[in-house]
Each structure stands twice: as structure tokens, then as C-alpha cells.
Amino acid sequence: MSKRIVIDPVTRIEGHLRVEVIVEDGKVVDAWTKGTMFRGLEQIIQGRDPRDAVYITERVCGVCMASHGWTSAMAVETAHGANVPTAARLIRNLLVGALWLHDHPLHFYHLSALDYLDILAVKDYQGNDARLIGVKERIMKLVDGGDTAPLFPRYEPDEFSVTDPEIVTTVLSHYLQALQIQAKAKKMSAVLGGKQPHQSSIIVGGVTVYPTAENIKDFRRLLTEVVHFIRTVYVPDVVSFATGPLLPLAKSGFGQGPGNYLAYGGFNLDDSGKEKLFKGGFIQNNRIENIEKFDESLITEAVTNSWYRAAAPVHPWNGTTDVNLDKQGAYTFIKAPRYKGLPAEVGPLARMLVYGYRPFKELVEKYEMKFGAVTRHLARAQEALIVCDAMFKWVEELEALLATGRVNIHDANSWEPPVAGKGAGLTEAPRGALGHWVQIEDKKVKNYQMVVPTTWNVSPRDDKNIRGPLEQALIGITVDENNPVNVVRVIRSFDPCLACAVHVIGSNSEKMIQI
Ligand code: NFE
Ligand code: MG
Numbered sequence: 001m002s003k004r005i006v007i008d009p010v011t012r013i014e015g016h017l018r019v020e021v022i023v024e025d026g027k028v029v030d031a032w033t034k035g036t037m038f039r040g041l042e043q044i045i046q047g048r049d050p051r052d053a054v055y056i057t058e059r060v061c062g063v064c065m066a067s068h069g070w071t072s073a074m075a076v077e078t079a080h081g082a083n084v085p086t087a088a089r090l091i092r093n094l095l096v097g098a099l100w101l102h103d104h105p106l107h108f109y110h111l112s113a114l115d116y117l118d119i120l121a122v123k124d125y126q127g128n129d130a131r132l133i134g135v136k137e138r139i140m141k142l143v144d145g146g147d148t149a150p151l152f153p154r155y156e157p158d159e160f161s162v163t164d165p166e167i168v169t170t171v172l173s174h175y176l177q178a179l180q181i182q183a184k185a186k187k188m189s190a191v192l193g194g195k196q197p198h199q200s201s202i203i204v205g206g207v208t209v210y211p212t213a214e215n216i217k218d219f220r221r222l223l224t225e226v227v228h229f230i231r232t233v234y235v236p237d238v239v240s241f242a243t244g245p246l247l248p249l250a251k252s253g254f255g256q257g258p259g260n261y262l263a264y265g266g267f268n269l270d271d272s273g274k275e276k277l278f279k280g281g282f283i284q285n286n287r288i289e290n291i292e293k294f295d296e297s298l299i300t301e302a303v304t305n306s307w308y309r310a311a312a313p314v315h316p317w318n319g320t321t322d323v324n325l326d327k328q329g330a331y332t333f334i335k336a337p338r339y340k341g342l343p344a345e346v347g348p349l350a351r352m353l354v355y356g357y358r359p360f361k362e363l364v365e366k367y368e369m370k371f372g373a374v375t376r377h378l379a380r381a382q383e384a385l386i387v388c389d390a391m392f393k394w395v396e397e398l399e400a401l402l403a404t405g406r407v408n409i410h411d412a413n414s415w416e417p418p419v420a421g422k423g424a425g426l427t428e429a430p431r432g433a434l435g436h437w438v439q440i441e442d443k444k445v446k447n448y449q450m451v452v453p454t455t456w457n458v459s460p461r462d463d464k465n466i467r468g469p470l471e472q473a474l475i476g477i478t479v480d481e482n483n484p485v486n487v488v489r490v491i492r493s494f495d496p497c498l499a500c501a502v503h504v505i506g507s508n509s510e511k512m513i514q515i
Contacts, residue, residue, distance in 0.1 A: 023484075031471040031474035054072045064431065066193065071427050072425060073092075073425065074424075089268055089271060095189050095202070104430065112493070115488060117172070132166075208410070252372075261283040263281055278351050282340070283354065284342065301316060305330050306332055348430075350433075376494065417444075425438075453501075473490050
């Protein structure tokens with residue numbers, strides 16, 4: 001017996017995703033991931049001043065926005081030949097790094113943890129911790145009042161759900177605490193970015209906000225609080241889930257993708273951009289000891305199964321975003337990026353494997369985990385620690401630099417766009433490798449292409465009919481047809497952001513708003 005299960009929309013992710021799977025004898029045998037929203041960022045930028053792209057592309061998303069502003073600035077700076085001053089590089093690292101510290105705990109507590117918790121277990125909490133009693137009362141008041149969003153609706157707990165009342169209540173207390181921490185992390189990026197959401201400091205050639213001693217003090221105070229939470233609450237929670245109740249899932253390789261892992265590298269540690277906090281590289285077919293050098297020229301995007309006109313797969317320099325809603329066989333607005341013609345997983349797991357981060361590898365080896373949904377969560381938590389350590393160093397470096405006197409934060413010499421030029425910005429966003437490509441003609445944007453982490457992970461079948469990473473990760477997993485919680489567990493482990501992935505606004509209705 002074969003059954004098609006459709007989840008539309010997938011909740012507790014960013015943006016609009018539809019997932020269809022075919023289940024036979026309790027296992028997924030085929031899968032389609034569909035980005036159902038059309039945006040249009042790449043067209044909106046065409047014909048504009050290239051310096052506007054930083055602020056337009058930031059509007060792609062409400063989560064990783066500064067990542068786009070940063071990447072866009074890098075692309076346009078390459079075309080301008082601009083040299084970003086040291087202080088501006090550090091300020092950008094701190095501003096963007098703060099968003100990572102916001103994003104990773106958010107993903108675990110608010111988007112994913114509910115897939116592994118039997119929330120109603122709180123009613124059986126019998127301990128005498130006043131804070132936990134408070135959490136129990138708060139949650140039960142919502143349950144009794146029938147107003148349980150966003151905790152419900154969700155799928156039913158199963159054998160992998162944590163049911164111990166003490167643990168469930170503790171994790172829910174951390175869920176609430178993480179909301180406060182998120183606000184603090186957002187404040188950090190506002191201190192250096194002028195405002196949040198959507199910072200207003202990063203511009204082509206540098207930044208505009210010159211930090212005062214007071215700003216640095218505020219930033220460090222908030223950083224200390226956020227890092228304390230990450231080190232003492234978030235990371236231990238993820239590790240205890242991964243090595244405890246979820247260990248059988250981790251050992252089974254539940255939700256393993258194509259086994260190809262790609263990182264562009266990100267967060268410049270020097271002004272030349274050669275030294276990076278996260279290294280770039282490519283791993284093919286799970287050969288994690290063989291890390292290939294990342295080569296940008298090997299990226300292509302196919303649109304065979306996407307609602308766009310184009311023929312063969314092309315490098316983003318030659319990419320087009322030309323919608324064709326009548327295309328036979330197409331099923332998504334997401335394009336299919338490929339590296340060396342292969343689908344590749346991007347994100348924390350790819351980064352930790354390319355980096356060869358010891359603490360992560362040791363945990364994986366010690367517990368004999370295979371790569372998949374659980375190790376994605378573990379990798380995300382481990383890399384948050386790397387960012388935490390780096391943030392303190394960058395604050396110190398910046399403070400020392402500012403103490404030397406008035407320093408430059410913007411390259412004014414390369415502010416004007418060239419008559420013609422091209423540039424790529426490649427870095428890492430919380431969800432994975434992020435690239436923007438700009439071509440300038442007559443001082444205006446001739447073409448602009450973005451290839452985004454979720455475009456990689458949630459890509460459809462390509463020109464060779466090879467499935468995208470999430471589609472592959474879903475195949476083979478065990479699913480209860482009446483309670484397909486395992487499907488969403490795998491989906492959410494990638495932390496997909498469909499707003500980013502599609503980035504390209506169309507309207508089927510005839511109603512248009514005139515301003
Ligand atoms: Ni909208 Fe994003 C990140 C980017 S997309 S969240 O991180 O770039 O996958
Ligand atoms: Mg694109």
C-alpha cells in the first residue's frame with residue numbers, strides 16, 4: 001500500500017513550504033519539496049544603483065537579514081574595488097555574529113524542540129522548583145483556556161518524545177528564557193547596526209555607525225548574558241537531547257542528506273579576506289577526511305523543475321529569473337543549485353565537517369552517530385560556541401583599535417559605482433553558504449543573482465532528475481501515516497527559510513495596490 005502525505009504549509013519554519021512524500025510499508029519512498037511563494041528580489045534590483053542592493057536584499061527575510069546586507073555589500077565592493085577598513089570588518093562581524101547568536105537558540109527552542117517534547121507532561125511536574133512550578137502553571141493555564149498557540153497544534157508525541165515531567169518543564173522554562181535572550185541578541189546588533197530588524201549601518205565600503213565607548217560597553221554586557229545562556233543552557237540541552245532520547249535516531253542516520261557538504265567559508269579574520277572563522281570546502285559522498293578546496297566557479301543553478309524559463313544549468317553570472325507558471329512538470333519556485341553538478345547540503349553540519357571541529361567530531365565518534373537530523377542540531381549548537389568565542393575577540397580587537405584615536409570605518413574613495421564591473425559576495429549565513437552576484441553596466445545593476453542556503457537545501461530535482469538535499473533526507477525514514485511527525489523532524493533539522501530560498505512578488509489576483 002502506498003500513501004501520499006502532503007504537509008502544506010509546514011509550520012515552525014520561515015516562509016511557505018509544501019512537502020509531499022509517498023509512504024510505502026511505513027517508509028518514505030519518494031519526496032518533493034515545494035517553495036510555493038514567489039518573491040522577486042532579483043528583478044527588483046535590476047536597473048538600480050548597485051549601492052541600493054544592500055538594503056533591498058536585506059528585506060528578503062526577517063531572520064538572517066544582516067547576512068544578506070553583508071553579502072550584498074561584499075559583492076558590490078568587489079565590483080567597486082572598495083577596501084573595507086579593519087574597524088568596519090570587525091563591526092560587521094559583530095553585527096552579523098549577534099544575529100547568529102539570536103538565530104541558533106531560536107531554531108532549537110521555538111522551532112524544533114516541540115517536535116521532541118510531550119508538552120502535556122508539565123501537568124505531572126511534582127518538584128518544588130518555584131520557577132518550574134511557575135512554568136507549569138503558565139502552560140496549564142493556556143491548555144485549560146484552550147489558547148495554546150504556538151505550542152499546539154502539532155503532531156502527537158511518539159517513542160522519541162521526551163515525557164519526563166521534570167525534563168519537559170525544564171526545557172519549556174528554557175523556551176521562555178530563550179525569548180528574552182533573543183531580544184538581547186537583537187539589541188546587540190541594533191547597538192552596532194543603528195536599528196533592528198534590518199540594520200542601517202552596513203553600506204558599500206564599510207559601515208556608518210561609529211561605536212562609542214558606551215556602545216561597546218552595552219554590546220559586551222549583552223554579549224556576556226547571551227553567551228552565558230548559550231554555554232550553560234542551549235548547548236547542554238542540545239547535547240543531552242542528542243546523546244539521550246534522540247540517540248537511537250542519531251545512530252540510525254535518520255534524515256541523512258546526499259552526503260555532499262558545502263561551505264563557502266565566512267567571517268573574515270583579516271582584511272584580505274583570506275583567513276576566515278569558518279573555512280570553505282566541499283565533501284563528497286560522506287568522505288569527511290577528504291575536504292576539497294571550494295571553487296566558486298563550480299556552482300550552477302538548474303531550473304528544470306522550477307517555474308522559470310531557462311535551458312541548461314548555468315553559473316549565477318549567467319543566471320536569469322524569468323517566471324513561467326505554465327511549465328510542464330515544474331513544482332517549485334526554488335531553483336536547484338549544484339556544486340560540480342551535485343546536490344549539496346549547506347549549513348552547520350556542512351560547516352562543522354569542513355572545519356573538522358574537534359568537539360563536534362568527538363561527540364559524533366563517541367556516541368557512534370551517523371550524519372542526519374540529530375547531528376544537524378548538534379552541529380548548530382557546537383558552532384554557536386565558536387561564534388561566542390570569536391565575538392569576545394572581535395570586541396577586544398575593535399576596542400583596542402578605537403582606543404588608538406579616530407579610525408576609518410568607510411572607504412569613501414570607492415563609493416561611486418564603476419561604469420562597468422562585476423563582483424561576487426560569498427559567505428556563511430546561519431543556515432549555510434550564501435552568495436550574491438552582481439553585474440554593473442552604466443553604473444546600474446544589469447544582473448543580480450542570489451543563491452541562498454535554503455535554495456541549496458530545499459532545492460528540487462535538477463536537470464538530471466537528481467533530488468535536492470531535503471528530498472533525499474526524507475527518503476527512507478520511518479513514518480506513521482497517521483502521525484507524520486518524523487517528516488517535520490527532518491525538515492526542521494535543516495532550519496529552512498523559504499523567504500530567503502525563493503527571494504524572487506507575483507500576484508495571481510487582479511488586485512494591485514497603487515501607492
Ligand atoms: Ni531567511 Fe537565510 C540564513 C540566508 S536562508 S534565513 O541563514 O541567507 O537559508
Ligand atoms: Mg536566486
